[in-house]
Amino acid sequence: MPDATGLELLAKELRESEGVEAILGTLHFRGRATLEVKPRNIRAVLARLRERGYTSMMSVHGVDYYPHEPRLGVHYELLDMSKVDRVTVMLRVPTEAPEVDSVTHAGPDGPGWPTADHQEREVYDMFGVEFSGHPDMRRILMPEDYEGHPQRRDFPVGGEPVIFTHSEHESSGVRR
Amino acid sequence: MTVTEKQMSDYRRREESITLSQVEQSTEATHEELLTLNFGPHHPATHGVLRLLVTLQGEVVRSIKPVIGYVHTGIEKTAEDKAYWKVIPVVERMDYLSYYFNAMAYCGAVETLAEVEVPKRAQYLRVIHLELNRIASHLIWLGTSALDLGAVSIFLYCLRERELVLDLFEMSSGARMHTRYFQVGGVMEDIPVGFAEKVREFTKVMPARADQYGAILNANQIVLQRLRGTCPLDADTLLGLGVTGPLLRAAGNPWDLRKAAPYSSYDDFDFKIPVGTVGDNYDRFAVRVAEIYESVKIIDQALDGLPEGPHITTDRKVALPPRHELATSMEALIHHFKLVTEGFRVPPGEVYYPIESPRGELACFVRSDGSSKPARVHMRDPSFVNLQALSHMAEGSYIADMIATLAMLDPILGGIDR
Numbered sequence: 001m002p003d004a005t006g007l008e009l010l011a012k013e014l015r016e017s018e019g020v021e022a023i024l025g026t027l028h029f030r031g032r033a034t035l036e037v038k039p040r041n042i043r044a045v046l047a048r049l050r051e052r053g054y055t056s057m058m059s060v061h062g063v064d065y066y067p068h069e070p071r072l073g074v075h076y077e078l079l080d081m082s083k084v085d086r087v088t089v090m091l092r093v094p095t096e097a098p099e100v101d102s103v104t105h106a107g108p109d110g111p112g113w114p115t116a117d118h119q120e121r122e123v124y125d126m127f128g129v130e131f132s133g134h135p136d137m138r139r140i141l142m143p144e145d146y147e148g149h150p151q152r153r154d155f156p157v158g159g160e161p162v163i164f165t166h167s168e169h170e171s172s173g174v175r176r
Numbered sequence: 177m178t179v180t181e182k183q184m185s186d187y188r189r190r191e192e193s194i195t196l197s198q199v200e201q202s203t204e205a206t207h208e209e210l211l212t213l214n215f216g217p218h219h220p221a222t223h224g225v226l227r228l229l230v231t232l233q234g235e236v237v238r239s240i241k242p243v244i245g246y247v248h249t250g251i252e253k254t255a256e257d258k259a260y261w262k263v264i265p266v267v268e269r270m271d272y273l274s275y276y277f278n279a280m281a282y283c284g285a286v287e288t289l290a291e292v293e294v295p296k297r298a299q300y301l302r303v304i305h306l307e308l309n310r311i312a313s314h315l316i317w318l319g320t321s322a323l324d325l326g327a328v329s330i331f332l333y334c335l336r337e338r339e340l341v342l343d344l345f346e347m348s349s350g351a352r353m354h355t356r357y358f359q360v361g362g363v364m365e366d367i368p369v370g371f372a373e374k375v376r377e378f379t380k381v382m383p384a385r386a387d388q389y390g391a392i393l394n395a396n397q398i399v400l401q402r403l404r405g406t407c408p409l410d411a412d413t414l415l416g417l418g419v420t421g422p423l424l425r426a427a428g429n430p431w432d433l434r435k436a437a438p439y440s441s442y443d444d445f446d447f448k449i450p451v452g453t454v455g456d457n458y459d460r461f462a463v464r465v466a467e468i469y470e471s472v473k474i475i476d477q478a479l480d481g482l483p484e485g486p487h488i489t490t491d492r493k494v495a496l497p498p499r500h501e502l503a504t505s506m507e508a509l510i511h512h513f514k515l516v517t518e519g520f521r522v523p524p525g526e527v528y529y530p531i532e533s534p535r536g537e538l539a540c541f542v543r544s545d546g547s548s549k550p551a552r553v554h555m556r557d558p559s560f561v562n563l564q565a566l567s568h569m570a571e572g573s574y575i576a577d578m579i580a581t582l583a584m585l586d587p588i589l590g591g592i593d594r
Contacts, residue, residue, distance in 0.1 A: 029525050029527075056415055081429075113416070114418075114564070115418025115419075118563070118564050119561070140244065141245040141248040141594075151552075155253075
C-alpha cells in the first residue's frame with residue numbers, strides 16, 4: 001500500500017492529469033489506501049493507474065452506504081505485483097441514477113479489465129448499479145426474473161415465502 | 177454361383193435398394209453445423225451445480241457460457257444480520273472445501289478493523305490448520321479430477337488421506353468440517369494433548385502417499401495424454417482475467433500471497449512456490465501436487481517452532497474469557513454476557529484482507545458502521561473470478577479436453593455462488 005504521503009502524491013498527480021474535480025478525496029485507513037473518484041472519470045483514472053504499475057484488478061465489489069447519500073459504492077481493488085502494492089479506487093452513485101461506465105472492454109483510454117465482467121454483473125445483480133457498455137449486463141446469481149436488488153440495505157431479510165410440502169397449496173402458481 | 181435378383185430374399189433386396197450417398201452427405205454436413213449443448217447443472221463432471229451452455233462444432237468447443245447461481249444462498253446478506261463473531265460459521269460455508277481459509281480471511285479483516293493483535297501461538301496454530309486444510313482441499317481436487325479422467329482408484333486413495341486430516345480437525349475443534357475453530361483474535365481452543373504427535377504421524381506419511389499418487393498418475397498414459405499440452409493459457413491473459421493461485425503459477429508467474437505479502441507469520445517458514453512453465457493442464461496438475469509437499473514442510477516447521485503463550489487474544493472486549501474465570505470473576509461474567517448477547521463493536525471503516533486460498537486470492541471486504549454487526553461482508557472468491565478463464569482456455573479444443581480443463585480449474589460452486 002502507498003503510505004499516506006504516497007497516496008496524496010498519487011492523488012495530486014491524478015488531479016493534474018485528469019482535472020481537479022476528478023478525485024473527490026483520499027482515505028488512508030488501517031494501511032488501505034483509497035481514492036474516491038467521480039463516476040465519469042473512472043475509466044481514465046484506472047487507465048492512469050495502470051500506467052503507474054497497478055496492472056492487475058483483483059476485485060470489483062459493491063457497497064450500500066445507506067443512509068448516507070450517494071448510497072451505492074463500487075470499489076475497484078488494484079494491485080501492483082512487482083512492488084506488491086495495492087490501491088483501492090472507489091466511486092459513489094445515487095440510487096436514482098446508478099450508472100457507471102463499464103471497465104471490461106478496451107476503449108480509447110486503453111485496454112479494458114476483462115476480469116471485471118462477472119464482478120460488474122454481480123454488483124448489478126446485488127445493488128442495481130448499471131454498467132453502461134458492459135457486453136452482457138444481466139443478473140448473474142439471482143434468477144433472471146427476480147425483482148429488486150437483495151444486497152441493498154433496505155431490502156428485507158427473509159422476505160420471501162418458502163414452499164414446503166405442507167404449504168405448497170398456499171403459494172401462487174402451484175396447482176395440485 | 178451368382179445370386180440373381182429373383183433368388184434374393186425380400187430383406188436383402190430392400191437393403192440393396194437403399195442408397196447410402198444421402199446419409200453420408202448428411203453426416204458431413206453435421207460437422208459444419210453448430211450444436212448448442214446444455215451441460216449441467218447436475219452433471220457430475222461440473223464439480224457442483226455449474227451449468228455450461230456449450231456450442232459445439234462436431235466435437236470442437238466453439239463457445240462456453242457459464243450459468244451460475246444455483247446454490248446462491250445469500251450468505252453475504254445473512255452476515256449483515258449477525259454479530260461479528262456469529263458471522264464466522266456462515267462464511268465458512270461459502271467455499272465448503274477450504275473453510276479455514278474463509279474464516280481466516282474474515283477474521284483477519286475484522287482484526288485489522290478492530291486493531292486486535294493475534295498472539296504468536298494462535299498465528300502458528302492457524303498456519304497448521306490452514307495448511308492441513310490446503311492439503312485436504314487439494315486431495316479432493318485430485319481425487320475428483322482423476323475420476324473425470326477415468327482413473328477411479330486414485331479417488332479412494334485421496335479420500336483415505338483426507339480422512340486423516342478430518343480426524344485431526346475433529347481432534348482440535350470437535351467438528352470435521354466447518355469447524356468454527358478460528359475466532360476473532362486467535363483460535364477457539366488450544367490444541368489437545370496428543371494433537372501434535374498425530375499431526376507428525378500425518379506429515380510423515382503424507383509425502384510418501386503423494387509420491388504414490390504421482391507414481392500412479394504420471395505413469396498413466398491416458399491421464400498424461402489428456403493433460404499434456406491441452407488448453408494452455410499464458411500468464412498475461414490469466415492476469416487480465418484476474419486469475420490467481422495454482423492456475424497462474426502453472427503459467428509461470430510465482431505470485432503467492434504467503435510469500436508476497438505474508439500474513440499470520442508465514443514469513444517465519446521456509447517453503448518453495450511450485451511454478452509451471454507452459455500453463456497447460458499438466459502444469460496445473462503438477463503445481464497442485466507439488467504444493468502438497470510444501471504444505472507438509474510448513475506444518476512441520478510450525479510444529480517445531482510452536483511458541484508458548486495464549487491461543488487467543490487476552491483482550492476481553494473481543495474474546496470470551498476462559499470458562500473457569502466465570503465462577504470467580506464478576507468482570508469476566510459481564511464480559512461473557514456482553515459478548516454473547518450483543519457481541520463486540522468495531523470502529524467504523526472498511527478493509528480488504530487478501531489471503532492465499534487453495535484456489536487463489538481469497539479476500540474479505542468488511543465495512544463496519546460502528547455497530548456490533550458488519551454493514552457489508554464481501555468475499556472475493558477465487559473460484560468466481562477464475563471461472564471466467566474457462567472459455568478462454570477451452571474454446572477451440574475438444575469437448576473431452578474441456579472436461580479436463582474444468583477439473584483442473586477446480587471451481588467450488590459454494591464459493592462461486594455464495
